Structure formats: structure tokens, C-alpha cells
Amino acid sequence: MINLRKYILQASSVIGLMLFLSGCASYNDRILPYYKNVSAGNYKAAETELDKNSLIQKPRNRLLYLMEKGRISQLNGEYKNSNQYFNDADSMLEHGMTSAADEAVGALVNPMTQRYKGEDFEKFMIHYYKALNYMYLHNTEDAIVEARRISLQAQVQGDKFNNKDSRYSNDAFSLMLQGMLYESNNDVNNAFISYRNAAELYLKNPDKTYYGTTMPLGLQQDVIRTAMLNGFTTEADEFEKAFGMSNYVLPKPSEGGELILFWENGLAPVKTQVDLFFSLIRNNNGDLFFTDAAGGLVLPFNYSGDRNKVNTKSVESLRVAWPKYVAQTPYYSGAVVTNNQQQIPLEKAEDINELAFRTLQQRTLNEMGKVLSRLAVKKIAEYSVRAAAKDNNGNTNSLLEGIGYGIQLYSLLSEKADTRNWQTLPSYISYARIPLQKGENQISLTLKNSHGADETKTIKVNGTGRLQFYNYSSLR
Template identity: 25%
Template structure:
């Protein structure tokens, strides 16, 4: 009878453990984000979502102001948008210390208990958004345009200081780097042990060619030719020497930036020798006569989601084994598996050999579905520390993954009087920037998650030992299961992000007769649908900057698209 009870208990333990692990945080998959609500035109509901999910004084206060700023910009409430962005900048500047209490909470509860401090690439996006808001206000209030244009330039000067510091830290896109470059040596020393090394090479955010290009446009618009020249020159250099390659941008971008450089050098005068070095032709001269810049922010950046892993101790192979727990719909489960295989699975020749040596042929076949961490001689230390016993019923490890990039756009064009004028080309991919940042942080994140859950499991076993539940009998196993379930429920990944950022930034510089024009931007989707956005703009003798936001709506909504998706100012 006791054997039967033991068998039933064991089956219940396995069943309950599996159900509870699978049930944890499943609500993450169907909750709409502020960006998704804005994409549907539900700005009121989007702002309510921000208010409900982010506390203005809590750990997510930075995201509250960033998301509100984006939504206010879409509503053309530029002044309030900039007020929110100013608060966000102040918060980022203040986030340089972390309390001991917060560190303890993160160690034993999870990263979501810490203050969200944003990403390195958020600050440039904030300055860019503020500058575009000021640019829009200048168009809306011609009598105060000088004040607003000056404010936009202040943002770009502040951004230039940040980018200079970033370049000093990372080396930027300096083509003089070689095998002896210090950062490369440091990288070799700190080469990750999980993800393939070649996957994480050359994906650092180390400067921003698009930010320099946009700065050049804004300085050109204000007639500051030398400042514009410097920014165009920096942008051209970066596009030519790695930025375009890193973010998969077309080769024409560097050439178009060169045309901007030629244009402002001619305007400034005194650069005859430099112009000869640039080898401008008559074709260059005609093409560089642009006086309108159109900036199109497209879609929304990919969303960070939670990937759950089951961690257990394998006594036969003396290793810790991680297996993904796939949740959500078919597309989400497939994405989780691909992310795991890309970053963590035992798929290299070395990993396969390790599995073959430590396990059996089945382990080799399962390599794509598991990650094995052989402890070797450290196994006995793990036993003495109680790690093996603590992982008797497994532990849930939670890390983030990024949903697959979904570029629905084939191309976008500028039309005037029923005729196509030019194509808007991708000048930056925020989607790839987000992906590369997630890849770069993946190893650090999983290391921290492993350490956190093992420490939690050990702490729970010590607590059970003190009250006499360390035995492997019915009550002891149930007590251990309970502690494992509690730890599983509290495990979480930090999926926080600025969700309303665009997926891609496209730009066109064109020449129009001075005066008023009604233009149309046509965005062509892979589905065959076309999004049309029309707006009234003014072309001046010098440069004039206009910007828009294009959302990818569901196919059934395409026919009813209106200027609510357009924000061209």
C-alpha cells in the first residue's frame, strides 16, 4: 500500500509541477501593448493602458513617460510630448546608483523588481523625438519658428555630446581598428560560453549614423552650413564603414548622404579642394539640389517576451540540463524554440561530443532541444552545497526572447500630382537594433537567471531543513514540491521595453519648387495592400524637414486608413 501511495504521489508531483510550470505567466501572450492599441487608432485606450501598467513613481516610471510621449506625439500634442521626454531624460541621468534593498530583491525575486533604466539607444531616440516635436511646432507656429528651430538644434547638440562619449567607449566605426585593438582583445577574454561567438560579433551599439544624418538636416534647415557639413560627413563615414552593413541598409544610403554633404559644402563656400576629393559630377550636382527631407517612421519595433526553461540536475551525466517550456500560440512556441536553438541549444560539434561522452546517443539527438552544462569534478561540490537535492523537482528559469522581425513593407514612394517622384529608403532599422541588443544581453541574462533560481532553491531547502522536512518521504517530497512551485511562480524575465518605437526609419530627400504642395506617401506591403498618406507641405529655398508615422494595420482595416495614421509636420 505504501508503495502504491508513493507511486501515486510521485505521479501527482510530476503532473502538478508540469501544469504549474506551464501556467506561469501565460497571460503575457495576449495582452495588447500601447503600440498595438495606437496602431489600431485607440489612443485613449493606449494611454489608459500606460497608466494602468506603469506607475509614475514606481520601478517602471521611465516607461510611463516614454510611452506617454510617443502617444502624445501621435496626437500632435508636441509640447506635452516634450514635457514627458524631458522627465525621461532627467530620470535616465539619475539612474546611476542602485540600492542594496533593490539588489536583494532582484537576486531572490527577479529583475522586474528593479528600477527600469532603459537601453543605451533610448537616449538618442529621446533627443530625436524632441527635435522632431520642436520641428513640428515651428511649422505650426511660423511666428515662433526661430525659437522652436533653435530648441531642436539644442537637442541635436546634446545628442552629439552623448554620441561622442559612446564612440570613445566603443571605438565607433573607425576603420583603423585591427587585430590589436583593445576592445577586440577584451572581447576575446570575455567570449560568451553559451551563444556561438560569431553570433555576438559586431553587434554593439557604438554610434548612430542616422542621428548624425538627421542632425545634418536640422542644421541645414537653420542655415548652419558648417555644422550641417560636419554631421553629414560623420553620417557618410559611418554608413560607408559598417553602419549600413550592421543594420542591413541599402548601399545607396551612403551615396545620398554624400549628396547632402556636397550640397551644404557648396552653400557654405570655401570647400573647393574638399569637393574635388568628393568627385561631384553633373549628376551629383543635380541630385544634391534637394530642398525637402521626408522622414517616415514605419511600424513598431519587435516585442520582448518571456521564454521559460526547466532546469534540472542529471545525476547520470553529472550535469545541469535546461529544456525550454513552450507557451502561447503556434507562432510564439516556434519563435521560442528558434531563439533557444540559436542561443543556447547544444548544436555545435563540441556540444554534440560532450553529449555523446556524458550521456547516450539519445542526448545527441536531443541537442537541439536541450542545453547541458557538464559540471565534471564540480559535481561533488554541487552535491555538498545541496544544489542537486534542491533541483530534485526542477526549477523554472525565465529569460527574454524577441519576437521574430516581421517586415511587411516592400517599398515606399513619394507621389506628387499623380506621379511617383522618388523612393524612401531605410536609413535605420530599430528592429535590428533591438534584436542585436537582446542578443548581446542574452548570456548575461541567463547567467543571472540560473544563479538566482539556484540560490532560491537552496534557500528553500535550508528553510525546510530547519523545520524537519528534509527527508525523502511523502511529506518531505510534498514540502519540496511546494517550495519548487513557489519559486516557479515567482520566476520572471524582464520583458520591459519602450514599445512604441518604430520598426524602421525611411528617408527621401527631393527637390520641389518653392511653395505649397500636396504630396502622397504610398507604402507597399507584401500582402499587396498599399497604405496611402497625404499631406500639405511647404518647400523653401533651403532645406525643409517633414516627418510621418505609418502603422501596419490589419488587412481588413487597410481600406479605411485615414490621416489618423499620419503625423507629418
């Protein structure tokens, strides 16, 4: 029996060491060659790295693979292929990513073993890239379909929350894009509705900000302009007052139309793991709660068993592996757009960094409670087995004791935060609406790098009299 106990302990140690070594590396660490090539602008090499990476090829990471393939295909100028991948990702999200088996795996092991379901802002960004791809393929009809799907995405997001005003369930930038797409199709009525809806998200806050972004002046002008074009004089006057504008005059349309230039700068934040420690306590009413070492967090214990039989001593300390975002400082600190010696300011429209940090914060309490309950159940099981190993005479059942230690080691070393995210998204997106001349236009995008030097990118656009789109990525 002693040899059996020794064998169980040795086997548990080996399994634990394997779990520990495989669990130390974050998702970013294990797919780093791909991201390094993306950052260096080596998109073909990046795609090769992506296709040979065994981690992202796993079925549980299928959504991440499709989003990354869609992104890298667009960076390579392969817009049709890009949308094939994004459409597959979209289809996965539409059909649902949750199942009883998937939930069970997460409960028994850790969230990294579950299917990646995507961050809420990542789902909106799929529509952004799909719409641009359709416009580049001169498929305005499908781009408009994508514009409508932005509203459906917002509805799906909003249905998850009871209090929608305090949670990220819509996206101001996506609504701005929606308005631009409608406008490109000469649908100024729906364009106005989209711009208005975007503006109202900003106006809900006294400082007119939305997740780290100040309301762009361009959006304010778009709301008033499209209101006037629709003959909505009352609405135009109301928004002039709300924006602090007066006597807005409709601009004369440019002969060559306009270009909306999106500048995607930097890379999205990286998810890492932090360890937090909690204890299980019982209040005077007999209710069970988790509390952290500082006492700043108090969370209920969701337990379906007999709470009166729970020994809080068995759950004196729980280590929670929790995801944490770490921002990546962009290589370029600013940019200026010039066309025909006229400088056009770029305005920030979407702050992925801020969205990542704040949406994780919003769901922390709810998800932390689930994680703690899962860990506590494991801890209670371990304690029960170890307690059963000793009989009333003080004798020890080595088999049960060994199993108890095995459960303890497995629980400790299998705990791992979900550090996956779509990391080739930019840190933030800025935009400018550029008037075009008829015929060829040479637009200069001058970037200021981290050394203070300027780098200029020249973009040639043929002014056709219509609204056109262009996105430039500096993913460093």
C-alpha cells in the first residue's frame, strides 16, 4: 500500500509538472513568430507562420484562426479570400459557440480549453473589415448588407445585458461606418439615422466621450449635414445646439467626390495572466462568500450542494488565474494627411485599447464568481477525499490520500487564465474625410515615428465623384 501511495504521488507530480510547463506560456508567447512578422510588415511570412502553428489550428481556436486569416489576407490585398474567412467566422458566431460539453471542459480544466468565443468588440470589427473588403471589390450591395448587420450585432450584444446603458453593447465607430456605407450608396436617410445613433452614444456622457474616444468633429458635421440633406431642419437645429455649433453651412460637394481614409495604428493589447487569492467565508446568516486578501472584493458562492456541510477551512485559499491586458505602445505617435497642399486632420474614431481594458473590467465580477465557484468545488472534492482517507482510529488509506494529493496538485497546476485575443487588431483607428479632385489625386500620409522622424506614404486615388474608402495599417 505504501508503494501504491508513492506511485500515485510520483505520477501526480509528473502530470503536474507537465501541466505547469505547458501552462506557463501565454497565447501570445506561443504564436509570437506570427505577430512579429505582422509587426515587421512581412505579411506573406506571417501567413506561413500562422498556417503552421499547431495551437491556433486546434478546433477550440477555430474562430481566432479565421479572424487572423481574414485579417492577414486583407493586409495581403486578397479581399475575396479575406471575406471567405470572415464569413466563416461570422457563421460560427451566428450558430452559437456554447455547448454543454464545452462548458464542462472549462469547469473541469480551465477556460483556455474551451472554444474561443470572441470579445464583443472583435465581433464588430469583423463587420468593419468585411464591409471594406466588399467596397474594394466594388460590391456595394454586399457592403450595405454588412452595414445592416452592424445593427443586428448591436441587438445581439444588447440582449445579453439587463442594464444596457452601463455595458458595451453597441459601437459608435461601427455606427459611423454604417452611415458612411449608406452614404456611399446615396441613402442619406439611413446615413443620417446611423450618424445620429453614433452621436447619441457620445452625448450620453457629459464630456461627449465613448470608451476613450472624444466625439469626432467629422461625426458632428455628418449628423447636421445629412439632416439638412434630408430636410430635417428641426433635427439639424437640435444637433447644432447639442454640439455647440451655429449657422452650419452645407459644404459644396467636391467634383471628384471624397475619400474616407482610415489609419489603423499600433497593435491591440496583449493578454497576460495575473494570480489573485481568495478565501471562502460564512456570514452570520450562514451564507457563503469569497473575499480577496484586501477585502475589497466580496462575491457569492454559487453552489448547488448542501451549503451547511461546506467546511470553509477546506477553501481557506484559492488561487485564481485571471487575464490582464497589457498595452503595446505604437511605434507611430501621430500622422497628418495632405491633399493638394491642404492638410486634413485625422480624428480618433475607435480606441481598441480602451475597449479591451474596460470591457474586461465590466465582466470581471460576474466571471470571477464563476471561476471561484469552480475552484471551490474542486477544493471541496479534494478535502472530502483526504478526509475520507483517515478512519476513526487514525489509520490512513494511502490510496485515497494519494488521490487527494493528486486532485490538489491538478487543481493547482491546471488553473490557467484565458489569454487569447485577436491581436492583429490595431491599437486605435483614426480617420479623415478628404475632398478629391476629378481624376488622379496624390494623397500624402505623413507618420511621425518614435524617433521623431517623419515617414511619408503616398496614396493615389482616382476621383470619380463618389465616396471611396481606404484603410492604411501601421501595425508596429
